[in-house]
Amino acid sequence: MAGVRGLGLLSRLTVRQRYSLFTDASRRNFSVTSSLMARTHVNYEIKGDVAVIRINDPTSKVNTLSVHMQKEMTEIMDEIWANNAITSAVLISSKPGCFIAGADINMIQACKSTEEVTNLSQEGQKMFEKIEKSPKPVIAAINGSCLGGGLELAIACQYRVATKNKKTVLGTPEVLLGLLPGAGGTQRLPKMIGLPGAFDMMLTGRNIRSDKAKKMGLVHQLVDTLGPGLKSPEERTIEYLEEIAVDCARGIVNKKIPLAKEKSMMQKIQDYIMSYPFVRNQIYSTVQKKVMKQTKGLYPAPLKIIECVKAGMEQGLDAGYLAESQNFGKLAMTSESRALIGLYHGQVACKKNRFGVPKKDVKTLAILGAGLMGAGIAQVSVDKGINTILKDTTLEGLNRGQQQVYKGLNDKTKKKSITSFERDSTLSSLTGQLDYSGFQKADMVIEAVFEDIAIKHKVLREVEAVTSPECIFASNTSALPIKDIAAASTRPEKVVGMHYFSPVDKMQLLEIITTDKTSKDTTASAVAVGLKQGKIIIVVGDGPGFYTTRCLAPMLAEAVRVLQEGVDPKKLDSLTTGFGFPVGAATLADEVGIDVAAHVAEDLGKAFGSRFGGGDPELLKTMVEKGFKGRKSGKGCYLYQPGLKHKDVNPELEEILELYKMTPNPAVSSDSDVQYRLVSRFVNEAVLCLQEGILANPVEGDIGAVFGLGFPPCLGGPFRFVDTFGADKLVEKMRRFEEVYGNQFTPCSLLLDHAKDPSKKFHK
């Protein structure tokens, strides 16, 4: 599910909406009553000959470039330019942890047409250009996130000072929202840090820590963060940053600090090579090819970014600015951008605990089973300072699990995101053991033992015998109904499902399952733990397969049928990835494990009957019997050889497929039909989950499908897909498949309702 991880970047995005309409209205009232009234978002103070401009959005935890803020900023800049006593300016945020987190998304979403957005972009371009050409040097003093529009503002300044801090990150995450840096970013970045670096930043949208930014030439000077002095560390650090920035401003005015940096030999060589149009063209086409390979052309934003950079570099700045603003306008109106922004909002919503604050904080967590999942859960828990007991039944199993946790943390040390000391002190909160000692102190027990109801019942009874009555029992099962597990419990209100996804440290989703007996406080506690572990959380009702597994099962059943109809696994993969899934269906089956898939198919087949049919379940069983359990066993649909990235189709699979061969019906076997057969079953099941009340709302449905199962992010999730694609068109396709395959393709009644009435939408 590697591809889904890319989307994980979204989570680091901190662009936040400004809420309430009426704060805006009240502000307007203010400005009417008195134009001299103090500004609310931006203010400045003159320190000697330096103007210190302080940004602070009073309505939000983060600063965003809203219309209001831009207006005040423009006014202030005009005053500074007009004031002869001022020779330079420092731009700083009063908020700890945030310089400017980007443009106001709602401002962009509120626009109705391409022209409107283009206009917004052009205004931004003009303002930043004025700052860039300012006769009085402007210094950006950066502490905290400096992203999107914030970064574009910072790079328009003459000089940048940033704090050395994990929270101080610079980046252009627009691409993750299906947009591009629309206020001069595509023009300034390549000139500042070179084409390869700029493409890397703008196309991946990744955050860059300040020390790296200094190496790249994105900031000029770093300032250390301070501990508590006579004020809190945060306050004092901002003050210190301001002091240094003011000194820099004076230094630049006195010509003591040169603005043009001495270029290194490497840079000179790079510049020389880049001066050849041939080389540049080579870069454009390489990057373009790479983007096409990775996105299958489903995401327009990266291609537009390349286009804008190219226009600016080859045809001059004016052409560049024009291309940037026009493409920005176009992108903002695309369904892909809407889908990605929708996911962003959904993700923010799923990072909140809608069940309130639990009565008791989970301080000690016990995990049963040190397998892949158990150890993964342990890793994300100790990482956030939760005392964790990892229990297994065998010493070998425990050793493997502890090694996994160690490796996970050690990899972070190797990447230098934590020090070896932090690794060691983090690991000190992990206790590995084979017995139940210390369980009386556990506030929550998560079991990750083998998926067998008898074993689950056994550990549940054992746990309840040794834990306190307040202790919560959470089951990490992917398909067994929680109420069946809770049947063995003496305190079913304390039983909840917590379905993690593998690999736990990489996959962001956590699906929490509640039964009708689960108490609200238990749910709140489970959500709180998940949030602490850094997860995006959906809370769903109980039932076979809950939400995620239930949606995936029919799609995999269909995939098996497609294989039986003679489509080779590679072709199946390319069809699914071509639709936007980050991982192909055959590869996904290998990743999940053929044995797990067979197990789930059987369980859900029993529960839902023929509707979950499709491929022959015996095929999977035969594969398991032959030892083709997927990646973990080295053989599945593909052959896996350690050290080899390239994988070949498992030749023995063909023999098995030969045994189970089915004849395809040409009426529903075109490439596109195969894609829609796979997707429509997924989507139909998702809508059915909403209809049956398993899902609380479509937002969680979309988030669960995208972050847990890799549903194409460009489509925004099954519900947004129905909205965009049209329920009627989907139903029409399904009816055609229904004729051939029967009830597996019967649209559910909610979907039919939406098909009948086009005004009905899942997302407003």
Place this chain on the structure above:
Amino acid sequence: MNSLRTCPVNSSRALQFATWALSASAPLQAQAKSKKTLSKPGVRNVVLVEGVRTPFLQAGTTYADLMAHDLARGALQGLLNRTAFPKEAVDYIVYGTVIQEVKTSNVAREAALGAGFSDKTPAHTVTMACISSNQAMTTAVGLVASGQCDAVVAGGVEFMSDVPIRHSRKMRKMMLSLNRARTLGARLSLLGSLRLSHLVPELPAVSEFSTAEMMGHSADRLAAAFGISRLDQDEFALRSHVLAKKAQDEGLLTDIVDFKVPGKDIVSKDNGIRPSTMEQMSKLKPAFIKPHGTVTAANSSYLTDGASAVLIMSEEKALAMGYKPKAYLSDSFSDFLFHGKLTKMRCVSFSPTYAIPKVLERSGLTLADIDAFEFHEAFAGQVLANLTAMESDWFAQNCMGRKAKVGAPPMEKFNLWGGSLSLGHPFAATGCRLVTMVAHRLKKEGGQYGLVAACAAGGQGHAMLVEACPQ
């Protein structure tokens, strides 16, 4: 007055109290003390009989060709010579060191034997960064107070002219495997794995292991956190040098014992005391945080070679043997301030602020009772930050969980004979220098209570109360 003490051998303290009561003319005693003495009922009085040190020299100068235990021997021998103490009467030796010479890992034992102490006297080495000899003294005080020993020698040595530089881990591993390789073929194949990168040497860590931060870097951040300016730091450093020079010229640094360097001269003076001018100091560039830092070579302590030793005894035994003890070593406290989250925020150099109130509260004294302060000066910025913090209610309330500030020592009682910035700072030898110096100052200035405080890497600090013995 006798009701105050149950300890029988305390007669001298009674005398002492009487002297103080009488000598009201001395300005320092004008103030009434919160407590008449720190003597505790039922606990043996522990005294500092004598303290000596070798001259402290900048690393790489006259001591350059010696080894750590040579300097330690010098200090130990000097102590014996000065006190004429019978060697066999020493019950125990505790010695501190920070950067270890691998050949003499228990430097206490090597130096003691070399200095002619009895081979029946056990000796151990302690290490606790810059407060190693403070810890050695604390251990000695404990041994005497508990009645296990009557006379203990404590001290510390640091030798920065030579530090262990190791082969890289890869090289070491290869060399160790080579030892075990039996056949020529095995040896040759091991040698074949030798790469150029194996030859890169490993220097002793300049940064702290757990925080990966250099001491000077941390001090600079600490100074910035408290808004200590470059000017303040330079002025404080200059003060240290000027006062040290004055003390040196007036012959107050009597703890120094001459050291004969084989093949070279006899050294009898510290060589790092160099009062400069503010102009010259202001020209220096920041040493750690560039370009805007404030800690420079001139306002930091420098790498120093040196050793020190003190003789700590029970008062009873000291008097019986005819010694005139210098001071009571009353209460000593090593505080620990280390926090996973805080390490990067404020690590070294800061703990005196935490240790001082604890040691004062435990003894029932207030800051106003103290007549002489001896603080270790690692960096001017660090000392000033500590003083500022002690003066801050905000800091006391938000960072120390106290109701109000402790208050900072008045400068007219503070490090009047120079400090580590000027005299030098051989890491493990500084603690004994501080205690001996405060005892000498109390004697010279006629004060009663002295307070010693020092900080160390790892976020640890040490504070000790010293009470003058009757003259």
